[in-house]
Amino acid sequence: MAIVDEVREIIAQTLRVPVEQLTPDTRLDDIGAESLDVIEIVFELEEKFGISIPFNPEEGSSRRAAEEPNAAGDLAFQTIGEVASAVKTLVDAKQAS
């Protein structure tokens, strides 16, 4: 199964929405994902793929983002496609190491 489909499955299960409704362009907030839901989705993805996703909603400050450009706050996490692409990057990095 392609990563994006596994991501769709996990998000569908977490938010209890039919998986058919979810496309790479679906925005998480459009399907009712609140802050705690996003944190649960990140956790489920980490468990599923054996990765660590540097997502921290508290690390959005301009100062820290400038100091640590790869730090959590920059992670694009608005759409399912963006989530899948972040997961793919981390899975690839894990396999390469």
Next chain:
Amino acid sequence: MNRVVVTGIGVVSPVGCRVDEFWSALVEARSGIGPISIIPTERLIARVAAQVLDFDPDAHFEPRQSNVMDRVAQFAVVAARSAVRDAQLAIGEELALDIATVIGTGVGGQNTQDSSYFRLYAQNAPKLHPFTIPRLMVNGAVSHVSMDLGLKGPTYSVATACASGTHAIGQAFHMLRSGQTPVAIAGGAEACITVGTLKGWEALRVLSADTCRPFSKTRSGLVLGEGAAVVVLETRERALARGARIYAELLGFGMSADAGDITAADPDGAARAMQAALRDARTNAEDVDYVNAHGTATTLNDRMETVALRKTFGASAERLAISSSKGVLGHSLGAAGALELAASAIALQTQIIPPTANYEEADPECDLDFVPNTARDAPLRTAMSNSFAFGGLNAALVLGRG
């Protein structure tokens, strides 16, 4: 209705276990946050906390007594003893029958729970220590305060997560006001620096990796703390009759629930608690000079609280001095509201506004006067202390000069 005053304060805090040490750290914005040293940190991502390092159980308890107590109960008892001593309250046999004791705790004996389950699951221990249950039960702290001081009146614990201490003091205040009791021992305690608890908070992704910067644009999340604060509350009549020193008068208490999200607080709910406290105090919003904010330094809380303060105080929000004590004390959950009520009472007594520590940069979304880093002398008539708990449970206390 009786008028109710604060005549004694006792603290066990990351910046000291004496009221003068506690207050000077708050005024000087000297943070008690530092690297975690009381538990192993190799499995933790966020390795800072506001720990109570200056606390030796053997200095306060016989081993036979402390052996039945979790750290949280030890904190509560030491703070309660200090408060009673500070109030110079003589507890005779008859008074003891009437004194109410109400202590707030978010979870209870977390150190006991953590170490017991570690023995059971990680070390495959066949059995647990026989005091496991009495140490971990959520009313352990209040029961030990009652036993230690011989208090036999209405006694119970309040568990409303981060608002527990505020709810506990508010409940005790209303018991005094209605004449149910002449004296109450009330406060909050928490000892939550355990590997299990920190991993739980870590999973919520709200912990800062370095420090707590309430209302600052550069805030990076909350930092857990631990400790206890207990106050002696008395009817004003009784306090005046015995010539007691009065820190402040408790004027009002308000509560509300968001009935919304389990973690994200709602500005309407928070504002309703503040408004209820003002109504209960028969005080106008314009007469409040200082608010000790919940101010956890999470993105959501600080923005939400700013909106709620504007909603409650309207135009007078602009001239209100607001500070969070959590840059100094961390967030000690069930103890936080009690420590902050203590700080608010001392602010009224000394007419000094303790600042918001670690404040770096103004945030357009938190655009009120948060008294950054430097204490201020100011004529203070009335103060408010806020607590907003996970689960959407809000509480606010209003105090006046004693």
